[in-house]
Amino acid sequence: MTKDEKFVDKFMRATDKFQKVFGPAEQGDMDAPVVHRHDEFEDESDxxxxxxxxxxxxxxxHYAVRKSDEDEAEA
Structure with missing residues (x-):
């Protein structure tokens, strides 16, 4: 057994112990739609x-150009 295998074995045993204490990790519903909060910060960003x-x-x-800069360049 190499040094890395020992580390992995120790790590897996530790995660098994954590799971017994804290329970399995929650991943949530992957098919649920993302909920956007339309707050003041998001409105300013938009x-x-x-x-x-x-x-x-x-x-x-790819690059970005401000529309106001574009209008000034055309004038």
């Missing part, structure tokens, strides 16, 4: 992101 447009250059790099 407003800020609405002012940004994502672009891709000829080499495939």
């Amino acid at each position: 407003l800020e992101l609405s002012q940004v447009e994502q672009r891709t250059d000829s080499e495939g790099h």
Whole structure:
């Protein structure tokens, strides 16, 4: 048995003991929809992101441009 195998065996025994004390890990319902809280912070983020447009250059790099900066450049 190598040194790594001993560590893994010790680790697995420790996790078995934790499970007996604390119970199995809860993973939740993976099929449940994600609930978004529409709070003040999220509203501010949505407003800020609405002012940004994502672009891709000829080499495939993505970058963002503020819509107000774009309007000034056209003028």
